[in-house]
Amino acid sequence: MEKGFYHLDRGYWQTTGEVPQRILDGYPEGTIEVSLKPSALHEWLDGAWVEVLPDPALVLAAERTVMKCSRLQGRLVLGEATCTALDAMAADPATPWAMRQTIQNAIEWSRMSQSMTELGYLLGYTDTQMDDLFRLAMTVDV
Amino acid sequence: MAYTIITDEQIDPESPVTSELMTALRDNAGAQLGRDQTWQDVIGSRSKGTVYQNTTDKPIEVAVNSNFGSGTLGYFVSSDNITFLDLSNDQSGSAQMAFTVPVDYYYKIEVGVGTIYNWKELR
Numbered sequence: 266m267e268k269g270f271y272h273l274d275r276g277y278w279q280t281t282g283e284v285p286q287r288i289l290d291g292y293p294e295g296t297i298e299v300s301l302k303p304s305a306l307h308e309w310l311d312g313a314w315v316e317v318l319p320d321p322a323l324v325l326a327a328e329r330t331v332m333k334c335s336r337l338q339g340r341l342v343l344g345e346a347t348c349t350a351l352d353a354m355a356a357d358p359a360t361p362w363a364m365r366q367t368i369q370n371a372i373e374w375s376r377m378s379q380s381m382t383e384l385g386y387l388l389g390y391t392d393t394q395m396d397d398l399f400r401l402a403m404t405v406d407v
Numbered sequence: 408m409a410y411t412i413i414t415d416e417q418i419d420p421e422s423p424v425t426s427e428l429m430t431a432l433r434d435n436a437g438a439q440l441g442r443d444q445t446w447q448d449v450i451g452s453r454s455k456g457t458v459y460q461n462t463t464d465k466p467i468e469v470a471v472n473s474n475f476g477s478g479t480l481g482y483f484v485s486s487d488n489i490t491f492l493d494l495s496n497d498q499s500g501s502a503q504m505a506f507t508v509p510v511d512y513y514y515k516i517e518v519g520v521g522t523i524y525n526w527k528e529l530r
Contacts, residue, residue, distance in 0.1 A: 267452070275488050278458035278513060281467065281530065288462055288511060305454035319520055327520040331474045 269301045277302055277309050325396070332376030334402035339374045342402040347388065354387060374399075440466040440507060441529060450526040458488060458515045461508045468529035469514060470505040474521045482506060485513040 268280045272295055279301060280288075299309065307314040340348050354360045355368040364387070367380040374381055376399045385395040419425060444465065453459070461467050471482065482504050483491035491513075494506050508514045516523060 276458070278460055278488060280460045280462040281528070282462050284462050288460075302454055302457055305456060323520045327474070327522075330521075 267301060269299045270296050271299045271309050272296045329376045329396070332396070332399035332403065334374050334399055334405070335407065336371055336374060337407050338402040338405040339398065341405050341407070342398055343388075351384075351388070374402075438465050438510075440468060444529050446470075446527050446529050448526070449528050450523065453516075453523075453526050455516055455518050455521075455523055458485075458513050459508075460488070460513045461510060463530055464510060465530070466507050466509050468505060468507055470503075470525070470527045470529075471516055471523060472503045472525040473516070473518045473523040474502070480519055480521075481517050483515050483517065484508060486511070488513045491515070 267282060268284050269277060270280070270292065271277045272293055274295075275293065277299070300314070302309075303314055304316070306316050306318060308317050309315075340351075343351070351368055355365045357365075360368075364380070364383060367384065371380065376395065381395070385392075390398065442465070444467070455473075469482075481493040481495040483493055484506065485491040486509075495502065495504060506514075516526075
């Protein structure tokens with residue numbers, strides 16, 4: 266059975282099974298056995314496990330780093346009307362060359378890429394709308 | 408320490424030294440990574456950022472698939488639960504890694520606010 270231990274300087278640690286006496290004998294003075302940590306969000310504070318919720322902004326930032334979809338997934342979610350507007354942008358010489366290349370040739374769309382940020386701006390999408398676009402696109406089975 | 412190389416012909420099967428050596432070799436073979444061990448899915452009983460100590464009598468292998476968020480990131484091992492060595496080599500996007508945790512050693516996986524998708528131990 267796995268065991269939990271806590272020491273003021275070393276924090277909490279958990280064993281992968283029963284703890285032989287020779288290991289127990291090697292623990293620093295002040296080590297106490299505690300109940301297993303209930304979740305990654307719990308911290309041992311004043312003799313009890315307390316749930317500490319993460320900063321929502323950090324959670325969103327982490328989610329955005331892994332938001333990726335294929336061009337086809339993205340276009341299917343954007344829909345015909347928006348894609349027609351996008352294609353018109355790509356064909357317009359007034360659109361910056363790099364953006365035209367991105368619209369026409371990017372195989373994969375990454376939420377945090379500068380091109381996607383600019384594309385969202387051109388489409389008039391808010392950050393939340395861009396998040397929703399990627400969340401949905403990543404679920405499209407193609 | 409000085410070593411002497413001996414040939415097969417020089418080994419005396421009746422010698423107590425030979426018997427002792429064979430016993431030691433058998434005991435050591437039992438402590439090899441992978442011997443009498445199976446891969447176990449431990450994701451339900453593990454948490455990112457938590458320190459785990461290998462208290463089994465054999466080394467264990469840990470295999471993890473994750474994405475890194477911001478904050479402290481990496482796959483760490485330690486012999487004393489004080490100084491940790493970072494084994495990771497990629498701290499951007501997603502990462503897969505397998506590493507060995509020797510007997511009595513500690514390990515932890517830090518992904519910031521990222522997510523660990525798979526967590527298995529060969530034990």
